[in-house]
Amino acid sequence: MQDSELRKNNEEFIRKIKEQDPFFFDELKKGQTPEFFVLSCSDSRVSPSIITQMPLGQMFVHRNIANQVVTEDESFSASLYFALEHLKVKKIIIKGHTECGGIKAAWLDNDEEELQGWISKIRKSFPNKHDIKEISLDELAKNNVLKQVKHLKQHPIYKAYGNDVEVRGCLFHVESGELERLT
Ligand SMILES: [Zn+2]
Known part of the structure; x- marks a missing residue:
């Protein structure tokens, strides 16, 4: 283009x-008075407002590879704080997706130096490879969302400013366009 x-x-x-x-x-x-704060993967196929047909002004969005909640990530912490304290969002949505390249890279031991810092963070939410015989990448992507929902609820900013704002986990199916609710 x-x-x-x-x-x-x-x-x-x-x-x-x-x-x-x-x-x-x-x-x-x-x-802006967005209703939602969305944490999404950066993948170009999963744009939150496009897949839900939400107009401008409705979603405050933070994106990173494999939709990670990392406490020491200042960019995410600032987004979360702003969404809760200033925008007073009504819901937080953590949205993973099938065919996630970040999940794949982390599970299949990608060794590109520039990616290792972030990949090591993604890996922290994985089950122990020795404990499981077989798991699909999409199953891992689903587990990852559930883990990130837990991490978000334990995030110091959420604990301080969240006032029990609802946190939902979703999985976007790249192969069908369906947004599956997980929590
Ligand atoms: Zn992804």
């Missing part, structure tokens, strides 16, 4: 929105 196509698509996007609501952007600039 060329830059000019991105520009053309953007113009088309503006045109369609204004067609439905001429004042959409006037409202948008007043601020």
Whole structure:
């Protein structure tokens, strides 16, 4: 895709929105009151607002490879704090997906130096390889979401500012488009 196509698509996007609501952007600039805070994998196939057809302003999103809740990750901590304390989101959604390259790289012992720091974090949520005979990568992706839901509930920012905001885990199926609810 060329830059000019991105520009053309953007113009088309503006045109369609204004067609439905001429004042959409006037409202948008007043601020955001999103209902959801979403933690999603960075994978280009799983964009949270596209798969749920949510309009701009509804989802405050943090993305990283394999949707990890890492306590020492300052970027995630800041997003979580802002979502809870300032935006007062109503729900937190942790969304993994099938065919996840991050899960695959971590499970199949990718050895690229530049990836090791993050992969070691993904691996922390895996079951012990010696304890299980066979597990599919999609099963691991599902387990990973459940682990991250637990980590989120134990996160110091959530404990301090969460006020029991609901935390849900979901798995997006790349092969069908279905968003499966796990918790
Ligand atoms: Zn992924």
